[in-house]
Amino acid sequence: MYFCTFKMDTFFVDVILPLHIHDTYTYRVPQEYNDVICVGQRVVVQFGPRRLYSAIVRRVHTEVPRYMVKYVLSILDIQPIVDEKQLKFWEWIADYYMCYVGDVMAIALPSAFRLASESSVSIHPDYSGELSDLTDMEMRVVQLLTEHPVMTVDDISRAIGLQKMMPLLSTMIEREIIVMDEELRQRFVPRTTTYLTLAPAYKEQGKAKELFDSLERKKSTQKQVDVLMKFMQLSRFGEVSVPKRTMLDTTDGKPISDSALKTLIKNGVLLQEEHVESRLEQYERTTSAEDIELNSEQQAAYEYLSRGEKPVSLLHGVTSSGKTEVYIKLINDTIAKGDQVLFLLPEIALTAQIINRLRKYFGDLVGVYHSRFSASQRAEVWNRTRDEDPANRYQVLLGARSALFLPFRRLGLVIVDEEHDSSYKQYDPAPRYHGRDAAIYLAHLWGARTVLGSATPSLESYYNAKQGKYGLCEMTHRYGGLLMPEVLCADMKEEASRIRRERGEQAVAGTTHFSQFLLDHIKQALADHEQVILFQNRRGFSLRIECDDCHWTPQCQHCDVSLVYHKATNSLRCHYCGYSIPLPTECPACHSHHLSMKGFGTERIEDDLSIIFPDAKVARMDLDSTLQKNRYLEIINDFQDRRIDILVGTQMVTKGLDFDHVSVVGIVSADNLIYFPDFRAFERAFQQMTQVSGRAGRHGHRGKVIIQTFNPYHQAIRNVIDNDYQSMYQSQITDRRVFRYPPYYRLITITMKHRDSDVLNEAAARFAGELRGVFGTRVVGPEYPSVTKVRGLYLKNIMMRFERTEAIAEAKRIMVEMAEKLKGDKSLSPLQIHFDVDPQ
Ligand code: ADP
Ligand code: ZN
Ligand code: ZN
Numbered sequence: 001m002y003f004c005t006f007k008m009d010t011f012f013v014d015v016i017l018p019l020h021i022h023d024t025y026t027y028r029v030p031q032e033y034n035d036v037i038c039v040g041q042r043v044v045v046q047f048g049p050r051r052l053y054s055a056i057v058r059r060v061h062t063e064v065p066r067y068m069v070k071y072v073l074s075i076l077d078i079q080p081i082v083d084e085k086q087l088k089f090w091e092w093i094a095d096y097y098m099c100y101v102g103d104v105m106a107i108a109l110p111s112a113f114r115l116a117s118e119s120s121v122s123i124h125p126d127y128s129g130e131l132s133d134l135t136d137m138e139m140r141v142v143q144l145l146t147e148h149p150v151m152t153v154d155d156i157s158r159a160i161g162l163q164k165m166m167p168l169l170s171t172m173i174e175r176e177i178i179v180m181d182e183e184l185r186q187r188f189v190p191r192t193t194t195y196l197t198l199a200p201a202y203k204e205q206g207k208a209k210e211l212f213d214s215l216e217r218k219k220s221t222q223k224q225v226d227v228l229m230k231f232m233q234l235s236r237f238g239e240v241s242v243p244k245r246t247m248l249d250t251t252d253g254k255p256i257s258d259s260a261l262k263t264l265i266k267n268g269v270l271l272q273e274e275h276v277e278s279r280l281e282q283y284e285r286t287t288s289a290e291d292i293e294l295n296s297e298q299q300a301a302y303e304y305l306s307r308g309e310k311p312v313s314l315l316h317g318v319t320s321s322g323k324t325e326v327y328i329k330l331i332n333d334t335i336a337k338g339d340q341v342l343f344l345l346p347e348i349a350l351t352a353q354i355i356n357r358l359r360k361y362f363g364d365l366v367g368v369y370h371s372r373f374s375a376s377q378r379a380e381v382w383n384r385t386r387d388e389d390p391a392n393r394y395q396v397l398l399g400a401r402s403a404l405f406l407p408f409r410r411l412g413l414v415i416v417d418e419e420h421d422s423s424y425k426q427y428d429p430a431p432r433y434h435g436r437d438a439a440i441y442l443a444h445l446w447g448a449r450t451v452l453g454s455a456t457p458s459l460e461s462y463y464n465a466k467q468g469k470y471g472l473c474e475m476t477h478r479y480g481g482l483l484m485p486e487v488l489c490a491d492m493k494e495e496a497s498r499i500r501r502e503r504g505e506q507a508v509a510g511t512t513h514f515s516q517f518l519l520d521h522i523k524q525a526l527a528d529h530e531q532v533i534l535f536q537n538r539r540g541f542s543l544r545i546e547c548d549d550c551h552w553t554p555q556c557q558h559c560d561v562s563l564v565y566h567k568a569t570n571s572l573r574c575h576y577c578g579y580s581i582p583l584p585t586e587c588p589a590c591h592s593h594h595l596s597m598k599g600f601g602t603e604r605i606e607d608d609l610s611i612i613f614p615d616a617k618v619a620r621m622d623l624d625s626t627l628q629k630n631r632y633l634e635i636i637n638d639f640q641d642r643r644i645d646i647l648v649g650t651q652m653v654t655k656g657l658d659f660d661h662v663s664v665v666g667i668v669s670a671d672n673l674i675y676f677p678d679f680r681a682f683e684r685a686f687q688q689m690t691q692v693s694g695r696a697g698r699h700g701h702r703g704k705v706i707i708q709t710f711n712p713y714h715q716a717i718r719n720v721i722d723n724d725y726q727s728m729y730q731s732q733i734t735d736r737r738v739f740r741y742p743p744y745y746r747l748i749t750i751t752m753k754h755r756d757s758d759v760l761n762e763a764a765a766r767f768a769g770e771l772r773g774v775f776g777t778r779v780v781g782p783e784y785p786s787v788t789k790v791r792g793l794y795l796k797n798i799m800m801r802f803e804r805t806e807a808i809a810e811a812k813r814i815m816v817e818m819a820e821k822l823k824g825d826k827s828l829s830p831l832q833i834h835f836d837v838d839p840q
Contacts, residue, residue, distance in 0.1 A: 009062055011037060013072060015055035016090075017047055018106040018114050020430070022820070024058050026065050027072045037072075040080025040087065042113065044073040044166040052117035052153070052166060056082060056105060074164045081113060085445055086407060092441055098748070098812050098835035099430035107431065108405035110378040112173055112180060115166055117154045121145070124179045137168055138177065145178065180375055196231065196247060196270045198238035208238065211269065223260035230256055231270065241273065285363030289332035298322050301473045302329050308449045312440055313471030314419075314461050315453040318723070319694025320658075322479035323453045324354070327415050328361055330451065335365065335395040339412025339448070340385075343398045344439055346421035348372050349632045350655055351398060354417075358396060367394030369403040382406060401426065401435030404442055411446040414439050418655060419452035419461055420687055425840040432836045436461075455694060456687040456725060459732055463743040485665070485696040485703040487721040489712040490515035513600050513668060518706045519612065521664045522646065526616055530663035531639065532646045533653050534609075535692045536602050537672055539622040540564035543599030545572065547587035554584065560789040566624065567603055577791045605668060606648045613646070621649035654692035663703050665696040670709040674716050677786060679741045680840075682716050686728045689720040740801060742838070746808060748800040749839045750815075751785070753793040753832040763828045764796040770818055771798065775811065778802055793832070812837075 008031050014024040027045050029037050037043075042054045054076055090104040106114070123145045131139060140160055145151060157165040172178045202208045212228065215221040227247075234242045247261065264270045294302055298321075305313055305326070317323045331341045343358070345351055348370045358366045369381045386407035387393040397403055401424055416424075416436045424435035436452065443450040452461055452470070465472035478484060495515045525532050542565045546553050554563045556574035563572035565583065573580040586593050606620045619625075619635055626632040632652070638644045640659060647653060667673075673685035689707065697703020707717055719728040737744050752767065754760035764782035771779045780799040788795055800815070802808050812835075819833040 008034065010064070012061055012063065012065065012069065013037060013043065013057045014059040014061070015043060015045060016058050016101050016105050017045075017053050017055045018109070018116075019047070019053070019102045020100060020106075021102050022100060024101070025055075026069050028069050029060070029072050033072065033075055036075060036078060038080055039084065040082045041078075042076040042081055044076060044164070046070055046073065050117070050154075054113065054115050054166065054170075056087075056109075058087060074167045076115075076167055076170050082109075082407060086405070089405075089438075089442055089445060092445075093431050093433050093438060095809070095812070096441075097431045097433045097837050098816055099432070103430040107402060107426075110375055110382050112375040112379040113382075115153060115170055115173070115180070117157075118152055119180050120150050120152045121156070121169060121173070121178045121180055122150045124176045127177050134177070137162065138172060141168070141172065142177065174379075193274070194244040195241040195273045196235075196244055196265075197241040197273065198231070198235060199268055199271050202269060203238050208232070223257040224264055226254075227256045227260045227264060228269070230254060244272070286360050289328050289361045292325050292328060294325060294329065295322070295479065297475045297477060298326050298479075301475055302326050304471065304473045305330055305449075305451055306333065308471075310469070310471035311444065312450040312452065312464075312469075313473065314457055314465040315451055315473055315475070316457050316462070316465075316725075317453070317455060317475030318478060318484065319455045319691065320478040320482060321455070321475040323417070323475070324357060325479075327417070327451070327453070328358070330413060330415070331358075331396055332361065334413040335362070337412060338390070339410050340394070340408050341396045341413045341415065342403060342406070342408070342411060342439070342442075343396060343415045344403060344417065344424075344435055345398070345400060346418050346423040346435070347652070347655060348400050349626075349636070349652055350418070350657065351400070352633050352636055353658055355398060358398060362396050365395040367397050369397060369399035369406060371400065371402055385409070401433070401438070404435065404438055408446070411443065411448045413448055414443040414450045416440075416450065416452045418454055420454045420456050420458040421655070422684070422840040425838075427836075427840075430834060432834070434838055434840070437838065456690050459683055459729065459736065460743045462729055463733060482697065483702040484723050485693050485705045487693060487705040487707065487723075488517075489717065489721070490517040490706055490708045491712050492708050492710045513605065513708075514608070514612070515706075515708055518666050518668075518708060521704060521706055522609075522613065522666070525664040526613060526645055528663065529661075531642065531644070531659065531661045532664045532666065533659075533662055533692065533695050534605060534646065534648045534666040534668055535651070535653055535688070536600075536605055536648065536668040537650055537688070538599065538601035539603065539624055539650055540573070540575075540601035541567040541603040541607070542597030543601060544597070545583070545595050546598050547590065547592055548594035548596055549592040550587060550590040552587050552589040554581070558789070558792045560787055564601065565597060567607065568624070576787065602648050602650060609646055609648065616645040617643065618646045618648065619644040621647060621652050623650070623652075626652070651688060653695070654688050657695065659695060662695050663697060663701065665692055665703065665705045667692060667705070667707045670707045670717060671711060674709075674711070674714055679736070679739065682735075683728070683732055685716045686719055686725075689717070690723070690725075693720065744804055746802045746804060746806075746837075747839055748802075748812075748815075749836040750798040750800065750819075751834050751836065752782070752796050752798070753834075754828070754830070755793055757794040759828055759831070760794045760796055763822065763831050764798065767818070767822055767833070768798050770822075771800070771815070774814060774818075775800065 011029040011034055012026050013029055014026050016024055037057065037060055039057050039060060041057045043057055044052055045055050047053050090101050090108060093104050094101045123142065134142065141156060144156060144159055153165060153169060157163065169178065173180065202211055212225065215225045231242060231247060232238065234246060247256065248258065265272055301315055305315065315323055315326065334341050345354065351368060351370065355366065355368055367381045367384055369378060384392060384394045385397060386409055393409065397406055416439050419436050426433055440450050461470065464470045492515060522532050544553055544562045545565055554572050555561065556563055556577065556579050558579055559574055559576040561574060561576055563574055566573050570583050571580045572583060587595060602620050602622045606618050609618045619638065621632065621635050636657065639647050642661060667689055670689065673688055674681060693705040696705050709717055715731060736742065752760060752764050754763065768779055768782050778801050780801060782796045782798050785795050785797050802811065822828065823831050823833060
């Protein structure tokens with residue numbers, strides 16, 4: 001016998017779990033893995049009494065822990081799936097935004113990479129059923145899933161009895177034999193069109209003629225001749241395929257027989273093919289960025305940004321000034337050097353249009369990544385971002401903030417378009433990070449440049465530019481000599497008195513949400529075959545129901561807010577938790593039947609417009625109307641193709657969408673924007689009004705914007721009318737200094753939650769006291785937020801205010817520690833505390 005005499009090292013790994021927990025956890029590495037274990041791999045570990053998770057290896061070491069640790073059960077990847085830079089980025093987010101690295105991991109990795117014992121799997125809908133390629137084990141999993149369509153990883157392990165089930169399932173997911181259930185629920189369903197083509201046999205010389213002859217001979221096949229004739233016409237004698245619905249279209253006055261068509265298909269003369277509708281998925285590069293001719297302002301901006309004097313620069317260009325063309329030039333230069341580009345947008349709805357513009361220049365080098373994609377699509381984009389083969393690698397990654405977490409190989413440029421947009425901030429759950437600010441840090445990690453672009457920059461970014469921290473270039477003219485829209489006010493006070501004069505007091509209450517002025521403009525636009533966008537920042541039909549006799553208003557059971565009436569479902573709904581009840585027919589307090597509706601949202605506007613303009617096609621774009629997958633794309637498409645005349649929507653319609661035929665934009669209630677209780681209200685109102693105005697009048701003629709307001713002389717409205725960003729900036733920046741707000745101060749909002757309001761009050765008072773002991777007057781509160789209860793939990797806020805010059809990394813660490821300690825107090829349990837750094 002021969003014995004191995006040297007002693008093998010024992011390795012340990014610290015791993016990150018995709019959970020809301022503190023720190024990393026240590027596991028022991030089985031010696032058989034000694035040669036392969038490395039940082040960034042996924043390993044399967046047991047956490048808690050029974051659960052298995054795929055965790056990420058953060059550190060490999062030989063420091064023996066002082067307590068017994070469990071073994072790593074298996075390794076899922078040979079090649080690490082995240083690299084050191086990504087891990088550093090995760091850690092920065094966790095530190096800066098005061099949350100756990102596990103929180104970051106949970107959103108950073110596509111779910112397909114986050115298999116856990118409670119994940120449920122089922123057979124992939126596209127799986128062919130081919131069994132010959134499967135191993136015995138895989139076959140058993142498939143059989144099991146045929147009998148029980150949805151099972152958890154746990155169930156499968158128990159049924160098959162294989163301890164190390166995860167690596168097997170992970171491979172099966174990769175091979176698209178099975179899917180994680182989450183993916184099924186949100187599966188991307190492409191719209192398909194059936195196309196008809198001529199079977200190859202009939203394309204040969206003379207064959208089609210023979211067919212015609214034989215069909216014409218019999219009376220019973222006459223109808224088939226008609227069908228074939230129409231097909232030959234439309235298909236240019238079989239050269240191209242024809243959509244089936246075009247064949248069946250009767251508007252050309254030549255209806256064909258459906259059954260004759262079916263017969264031709266059955267007999268194999270015409271072939272049916274399903275094509276995925278790809279209006280928005282144009283992959284082919286059709287022009288070259290070199291062919292873009294920039295105007296002088298664009299050229300100056302492009303040259304300035306190319307020099308990259310500062311790592312971060314702000315491109316301030318009015319709406320339609322052609323910022324995208326400048327980006328395209330910069331992207332072109334970056335990828336020519338072999339570097340990748342990250343192009344961020346605040347919202348997915350905006351990606352649709354920009355994808356096409358980018359693909360025109362960069363073809364299939366462009367990858368798109370966002371949360372509305374299915375898990376497998378996301379996994380695919382992830383893999384192609386880091387593909388070793390440059391020919392297969394995406395060079396331009398376009399997406400919403402989650403695209404920050406993609407595994408870049410060589411990042412050279414980050415573009416943050418519409419940088420002012422507050423949707424860049426993730427509000428819930430943790431990590432509550434700001435996409436723009438995190439992007440700047442990511443670029444810094446890579447030594448890459450960042451370009452922030454906006455027509456209405458955030459005060460923070462503009463301030464940084466003015467201070468010389470960021471570079472700055474400005475474009476003040478619209479491209480092609482197009483004029484800025486003409487902005488006009490409709491004075492709603494006058495409107496009300498006019499109605500009162502003409503129709504009496506009673507009439508005022510219900511009808512004042514459209515001024516005659518706005519209606520006249522809409523009418524004119526419709527008469528001219530132009531389109532209209534109306535912006536109202538509230539969704540639903542009426543914002544509140546109120547009893548005329550006792551003023552009772554229905555409230556949510558779980559939240560401290562009134563319920564909003566939605567006509568589509570004839571129900572009252574809570575916009576915080578989704579609680580919903582049918583519309584009451586009488587007041588439960590006094591049994592009165594006089595219930596009236598107060599305030600109005602997008603649904604009401606849509607409804608009223610359809611009555612006022614019965615011939616116009618009106619559509620609505622807001623959270624409710626776009627819940628369904630891809631619905632927002634359809635709305636944008638329909639509007640673009642002019643199947644919609646008037647588009648009503650929330651802030652979704654204000655953002656960088658580019659339509660060709662919008663001549664009128666209406667801001668239905670500007671006062672809602674201006675009198676919002678927030679220190680950013682003025683800035684936001686200006687931004688939203690200016691942005692939505694920018695949708696008016698593209699390609700050729702000057703558009704009109706009508707702002708309905710009771711305060712036509714309000715400064716924010718005047719600034720919009722004059723398109724005067726500078727004056728808005730000056731007035732606001734002064735206020736910010738005086739009232740101690742960003743960018744002069746940094747804010748951190750601490751939100752505490754508990755189901756018992758007494759316990760919460762005690763905890764909040766205690767925490768504020770302890771914080772004051774350390775941070776003194778930097779602590780404000782505790783205060784009740786504007787909504788004091790959500791989903792059955794009472795809320796209280798403490799605001800921390802630090803001077804911009806203070807180093808706050810240490811302060812954050814102390815605050816987190818204090819919070820952990822307070823949460824540990826059994827008498828306050830279960831207390832939740834979360835931090836919102838740089839709240840928006
Ligand atoms: P912004 O993003 O600044 O609002 P866009 O980039 O959407 O503006 O440009 C507005 C319109 O002008 C677009 O239709 C765009 O294609 C066109 N455009 C801008 N610059 C050029 C250029 N250099 N050559 C041709 N068309 C341009
Ligand atoms: Zn009542
Ligand atoms: Zn609620």
